[in-house]
Structure formats: structure tokens, C-alpha cells
Amino acid sequence: MTPADLxxxxxxxxxRAVDDGALRVDAGDLPERVKVERSRPGGRGDYASNIALTLARPAGRRPLDVAGILKERLEHSPGLAAVDVTGAGFLNFTLRQDAEQALVREILREGRRYGWREPHGATARLVHRADLRAAVVADAASRILVSQGYRVEVGCEGPDDPEWGLLGARPGAEAPEAGERHAVADVVPLPVPYTARELLDRLGPDAARWGLLSAAAHDTARLGDELLRQQEGNPLFRVRYAHARVRALLHNARQLGFAPAGDEAPGSAAERPAPASDRPAPAQDPQPPHARRLVAVLGDQPAVLAAAARYRAPDRVVRQLEAVADVLLDFQHTVLPRGDEKPSAAHRSRLALAEAAGTVLAGGLSLLGISAPDRI
Structure with a gap:
């Protein structure tokens, strides 16, 4: 990673911190570039930046608070071995030389649980309004909270409808009495004018859940028949098609006699994770177009899940999956040999990166309660 990359x-x-609401900074106060320089005496690592001190005043926060918010979003970035905060709020960066290989190795080791956190004993209670969309959003939010180490209790503000279960919304306990903590619903997306049965019959469970979850809570859910169209303009189709393309790439590579870097045989790392010590680093690979973007967006996954849990916002996971799918669909054309070209270490490395992207797509869809088909 060069200073420009950093x-x-x-x-x-x-x-990202501004977009997810962790930092409230006007667009005019955002820098066009961030200055990084070699760490000075007293600092740590290879490079440092005073960006937290620069943003503290417009954000109305202490520099140390800003540094902590940025540190959380940088810790899993490809290319960084460590991020430390020193002094009044200086960010210090230690670079890693095998960033892409390390990220791919981590994703393939963790499988669909990449970006998950260890259970920490805290309990999150969700109380949702008594309507279909709120029930489905609460269900997806509870899955995401579990991924971030929480125990989750789900309650409903009023009587629940057994038919919500048709779209995977699990019934919650009765909400607490008025006056008790969290007695008022905290999952309150705009409702939809359909029943679960109507959406199931028209769209099926996967498309219906995507439509209910893909818009932010204050926006109207998009539940038209376009969710069933197998074309590029349908984000659900792009995400599921991108996952299916990875499965096809792995199958085609097997027919050509090679596997992802670090594997003896191709297959789904999401289903059979291997210990890190058993997976050698993928070979160095000259960066093809879109590879750097794909590495960057895959590295965003842990921070996206953390933000989605914090704000009870499954739509953040939806946008992340769309971003991964869009870059992956551009990258896929560089993975397999062309014409008389023989499979090389570079192809194995690219295949491993594609497999990692497919694993992230499958894991994200699972958190949303949506299937990830191997073929479309």
C-alpha cells in the first residue's frame, strides 16, 4: 500500500463515518484528500495522519472521539496490519505487505461468518411495530445483531400476525408494558399496503424480503414486479447472479484442472473453512482491473455489519452486497485463462479473490434471510 493508497x-x-451518521460533518467541511506522512518520534507504525484533529471542530466532537470512530472503520482495511491512536488524536498506521492475500485468507477461513464478532454477553432488545415490514426488518436486524455478538430479544408493540412467518419473520414476545424501558417500538419503517400472503404469492419469499429490507426505514419499500426480472437493472438479480457466477467460475476452473490459491481442490470455503495455518498465502498477482476495488469493498464488510447492527438498519447490508456484486461482475472476466492461455499462479490468486467475494455475498444474503443460489 502506497501513501496515496493509504x-x-x-x-x-x-x-463512511459521515454516511452512517457516526460523524456529523457538512459536505463543505469534508477534505478532498487526507494528508499522511511518515510517523514522527513518539508515533507508531509507518505513517500517521492528523485527520481526526482536523474534523473535530466541524463534527463537534473531541479529536480522540473522532479518531476512535475512524479507527473502527480502518482496522479491517486491506493493507493495514494495525491502526493506533496516539497523543491528542493522531491516527498511526502499520502497513502489511500481504494485504490482499491476508484478506482473502481471512474470508475463506471465516466463511459466511466473515465480519462476525465473538459473543460478548450483551443483550439487545428490539421492539417492532405490529405490521409486516417492521416484523421482517426486526427479524433481519436481529440476525445482524447476533452476528455482532449480541443476545437478542424481539418484542412486538401489538398482536403479531402468524402469516408474517410466511416471509420468515419469527414471532416475538409481547412488548413490555407502557412506561417500561423500550415499551415504544424502535423498529418503525414505513408500512406497506400488502399482506404477507399477497407478497408471497406475487414475489416469493426471497424477492419479498429483499423489497422490504432494501429501502431505508424512512423510504417507501420497493415491491414491484421488477424484483422478479432477471436483468441488470434488478439489484437482487445482480447480487444473486454474481454469487452464481462465482460458483460457475469454481466449476470451470475444476474442469481446467486448477483451484483457488491455497486449495488442493476447488469448492465452497463458506461450507468447509480451513484453518489459516493450512492455507498458504495466494501467489503475488499483478493487479487486474477492478481487483483493488474488490479488495477494498470486501474489507468494508466488518464495519458495514457493525453499523447495520448499531442502527438496526438491514438496508446497509443490502447496499454493501450491491457494491460487492457490481465490482465482482466486472472483475470476473479476468479470473479464468483465455484461449490457449495456461492456468497460472495469477489465475489461482484471482480465483481465490472471486471465491472470497462469493462467500461475502452468501453470508450477507443469509443475514437478510435470503437464499444464495448456485445457479440462475
């Missing part, structure tokens, strides 16, 4: 990585983290 500057872009930090700027990306700043914009």
Missing part, C-alpha cells in the same frame, strides 16, 4: 483508504473511512 490517503484514499482514510478518506473512504471518513466518508
Amino acid at each position: 490517503s484514499l483508504t482514510v478518506l473512504h473511512a471518513v466518508r
Whole structure:
């Protein structure tokens, strides 16, 4: 990772923090670039930045608070071995030389649980309004909270409808009495004018859940027949098609006699994770177009899940899956040999990166309660 790459990585983290509401900074106060320089005496690692001090005043926060928010979004970035905060709020970066290989290895080791956190004993209680969309959003939010180490209790503000279960919304306990903590519903997306049966019959469970979850809570859910169209303009189709393409790439590579870097035989790492010590680093690979973007967006996954849990916002996971799918569909054309080209270490490395992307797609869809088909 060059200083220019690091500057872009930090700027990306700043914009994510603003987008998810952790930092409230006007667009005019956001920097166009982030200055990074070699760490000075007293600092740590290879490079440092004073960006947290620069943003503290417009954000109305202490520099140490801003540094902590950015550190959380940078810790899992490809290319960074460590992020430390020193002094009044300086960010210090230690670079890693095998960033892409390490990220791919981590994803293939963790499988669909990449980005999950260890259970920490805290309990999150969700109380949702008594309507279909709120019940489905609460169900997806509870899955995401579990992925971040929480025990989750789900309650309903009023009587629940058994038919919500047709779309995978599990019935919750009765909400607490008025006056008790969390007695008022905290999952309150705009309702939809359909019953679970109507959506199931018209769209099926996967498309219906995607439509209910893909819009932010304050936006109207998109539940038209376009969710069933197998074309590029349908985000659900793009995400599921991208996953299916990875499965096809693995199958085609097997027919050509090679496997992802680190594997003896191709297959789904999501289903059969291997210990890190058993998976050698993928071979160095000259970066093809879109590979760097794919590595960057895969590295966002842990921070996206953390933010989705914090704000009870499954739509953040939806947007992340769309971003992964869009870059993967551009990257896929570089994975397999062409014409008389023989499979090389570079192809094995690219196949491993594609497999990692497919694993992230499958894991994200699972958190949303949506299937990830191997073929479309």
C-alpha cells in the first residue's frame, strides 16, 4: 500500500463515518484528500495522519472521539496490519505487505461468518411495530445483531400476525408494558399496503424480503414486479447472479484442472473453512482491473455489519452486497485463462479473490434471510 493508497483508504473511512451518521460533518467541511506522512518520534507504525484533529471542530466532537470512530472503520482495511491512536488524536498506521492475500485468507477461513464478532454477553432488545415490514426488518436486524455478538430479544408493540412467518419473520414476545424501558417500538419503517400472503404469492419469499429490507426505514419499500426480472437493472438479480457466477467460475476452473490459491481442490470455503495455518498465502498477482476495488469493498464488510447492527438498519447490508456484486461482475472476466492461455499462479490468486467475494455475498444474503443460489 502506497501513501496515496493509504490517503484514499482514510478518506473512504471518513466518508463512511459521515454516511452512517457516526460523524456529523457538512459536505463543505469534508477534505478532498487526507494528508499522511511518515510517523514522527513518539508515533507508531509507518505513517500517521492528523485527520481526526482536523474534523473535530466541524463534527463537534473531541479529536480522540473522532479518531476512535475512524479507527473502527480502518482496522479491517486491506493493507493495514494495525491502526493506533496516539497523543491528542493522531491516527498511526502499520502497513502489511500481504494485504490482499491476508484478506482473502481471512474470508475463506471465516466463511459466511466473515465480519462476525465473538459473543460478548450483551443483550439487545428490539421492539417492532405490529405490521409486516417492521416484523421482517426486526427479524433481519436481529440476525445482524447476533452476528455482532449480541443476545437478542424481539418484542412486538401489538398482536403479531402468524402469516408474517410466511416471509420468515419469527414471532416475538409481547412488548413490555407502557412506561417500561423500550415499551415504544424502535423498529418503525414505513408500512406497506400488502399482506404477507399477497407478497408471497406475487414475489416469493426471497424477492419479498429483499423489497422490504432494501429501502431505508424512512423510504417507501420497493415491491414491484421488477424484483422478479432477471436483468441488470434488478439489484437482487445482480447480487444473486454474481454469487452464481462465482460458483460457475469454481466449476470451470475444476474442469481446467486448477483451484483457488491455497486449495488442493476447488469448492465452497463458506461450507468447509480451513484453518489459516493450512492455507498458504495466494501467489503475488499483478493487479487486474477492478481487483483493488474488490479488495477494498470486501474489507468494508466488518464495519458495514457493525453499523447495520448499531442502527438496526438491514438496508446497509443490502447496499454493501450491491457494491460487492457490481465490482465482482466486472472483475470476473479476468479470473479464468483465455484461449490457449495456461492456468497460472495469477489465475489461482484471482480465483481465490472471486471465491472470497462469493462467500461475502452468501453470508450477507443469509443475514437478510435470503437464499444464495448456485445457479440462475
